[in-house]
Amino acid sequence: MIPAAFPRSVAIALLRFAIWIAPHDTLDWGHAMLSELNHVEGNWSAFLWSLGGAGVLAKHAALAVILPGRPRRTVSSANELFAKEIPMRKTTLAVIASCVVASLLLFLAPVFRQAFHVSLAQWHDVFHAKQSFGYPSRDPELDALVKKAEQNRDAEALAFVAVRYPNAIQRERLANEAVQLDPNLTWLYAVAGTAYLSPSEIDRRVSVLKQWDPENALPHLFAAQKIGATVTYSKEFPLGKLEESPAWEKEMDAAFHLRSSITISTAKSSWITGFSPAIALTTRSRLSPVRIGMAFPTMGFGNAPFTRSRFSNPVNHSSLGVIAKPPLKNIGRWPVSVR
Amino acid sequence: MKTPRLSPQTLRVLERFVEHPRAWRYGYELSRETGLKSGTLYPILMRLAKYSLLETKWVTTEDGVPPRHTYRLTPNGVELVRATFANSRAGLKVRRPAFSGGRA
Numbered sequence: 302m303i304p305a306a307f308p309r310s311v312a313i314a315l316l317r318f319a320i321w322i323a324p325h326d327t328l329d330w331g332h333a334m335l336s337e338l339n340h341v342e343g344n345w346s347a348f349l350w351s352l353g354g355a356g357v358l359a360k361h362a363a364l365a366v367i368l369p370g371r372p373r374r375t376v377s378s379a380n381e382l383f384a385k386e387i388p389m390r391k392t393t394l395a396v397i398a399s400c401v402v403a404s405l406l407l408f409l410a411p412v413f414r415q416a417f418h419v420s421l422a423q424w425h426d427v428f429h430a431k432q433s434f435g436y437p438s439r440d441p442e443l444d445a446l447v448k449k450a451e452q453n454r455d456a457e458a459l460a461f462v463a464v465r466y467p468n469a470i471q472r473e474r475l476a477n478e479a480v481q482l483d484p485n486l487t488w489l490y491a492v493a494g495t496a497y498l499s500p501s502e503i504d505r506r507v508s509v510l511k512q513w514d515p516e517n518a519l520p521h522l523f524a525a526q527k528i529g530a531t532v533t534y535s536k537e538f539p540l541g542k543l544e545e546s547p548a549w550e551k552e553m554d555a556a557f558h559l560r561s562s563i564t565i566s567t568a569k570s571s572w573i574t575g576f577s578p579a580i581a582l583t584t585r586s587r588l589s590p591v592r593i594g595m596a597f598p599t600m601g602f603g604n605a606p607f608t609r610s611r612f613s614n615p616v617n618h619s620s621l622g623v624i625a626k627p628p629l630k631n632i633g634r635w636p637v638s639v640r
Numbered sequence: 641m642k643t644p645r646l647s648p649q650t651l652r653v654l655e656r657f658v659e660h661p662r663a664w665r666y667g668y669e670l671s672r673e674t675g676l677k678s679g680t681l682y683p684i685l686m687r688l689a690k691y692s693l694l695e696t697k698w699v700t701t702e703d704g705v706p707p708r709h710t711y712r713l714t715p716n717g718v719e720l721v722r723a724t725f726a727n728s729r730a731g732l733k734v735r736r737p738a739f740s741g742g743r744a
């Protein structure tokens with residue numbers, strides 16, 4: 302049961318708190334309301350009286366915070382201390398303003414502007430990426446380039462968009478179109494990935510890649526990926542027993558036998574030269590059908606545009622278990638123009 | 641001279657000062673007479689005091705009881721009240737009453 306005097310006690314406490322936060326110029330009024338509280342008849346009436354008064358003082362306190370020119374209450378009785386507050390506040394404001402102006406002056410330097418632009422660019426994709434299930438699905442600028450490249454039957458432009466397009470199916474299709482127009486772009490098959498290709502199409506691309514560069518390990522990795530997918534989805538092998546698939550083992554052995562030359566030897570595709578034996582360590586040590594991502598050794602290449610789009614970093618496949626050394630930095634400098 | 645916005649609530653407060661314009665009044669007393677809650681009454685009093693229409697004073701009524709804040713109209717306030725209610729009696733709509741040569 303609530304004591305009869307409880308509302309009045311709360312009223313007094315409430316009003317005292319309101320006086321404590323109130324601006325200096327309303328202190329007298331706060332104390333006036335508090336002193337009148339002693340004469341209010343009825344405990345609940347006193348509570349309502351206090352509620353109204355506290356509301357008034359709180360409003361003034363809020364205004365004092367919002368409007369910097371309004372004096373704010375800090376010390377209830379030491380007026381001289383309060384008097385010193387105004388110049389202090391002005392000084393603070395002056396310092397803040399000076400810092401802001403000095404910061405803005407930095408923009409006069411072209412180097413700073415460039416650095417600022419670069420630092421903002423990192424966030425551009427984060428805020429502007431239209432994502433589907435965590436990945437971007439369309440890019441209007443790339444769509445326009447695709448349209449133009451297809452109209453002009455421009456192989457290099459198709460290659461340009463094929464390595465960047467966020468949608469894997471489109472990427473694989475664009476890569477195919479580009480390679481058909483210019484067989485020198487066969488390496489695009491490696492970039493586009495094989496995630497959505499039929500087994501026969503994977504076989505065809507593996508064959509083409511092997512012919513194009515017999516010393517390259519990527520076709521073997523593609524083949525291993527296809528086997529890995531088949532094994533994983535068909536559940537023919539128990540968990541962790543993918544290595545027991547002879548066909549998979551054969552392709553992986555072939556790939557790692559060629560690991561010293563896991564590179565696409567054309568100058569244009571120099572970005573992929575970082576594909577190092579590290580892939581062997583990461584894929585083999587962590588390989589398990591449970592970790593499907595690890596079962597596809599070339600998944601990293603297929604997801605290169607995703608990775609780039611999401612993190613504005615040319616390619617960093619460490620999260621996928623594929624280590625690229627050095628980073629595939631030339632992917633953003635492809636000498637392609639859309640005619 | 642600037643005058644505060646004369647809302648119906650402000651007029652009710654001023655009305656309480658009409659009979660004895662120079663008498664000191666307490667806040668709670670005004671609240672009861674006008675029916676205004678403290679959250680409405682005190683902003684009005686603060687505004688009237690800000691425009692120098694109301695003067696305030698702390699008075700000690702009895703020993704052991706905290707002093708009370710009292711209010712009464714200043715000469716300017718008296719003039720405003722007279723002008724306001726003169727217009728009101730004349731049937732004019734009171735918004736910005738004629739005061740010290742101001743608008744009617």
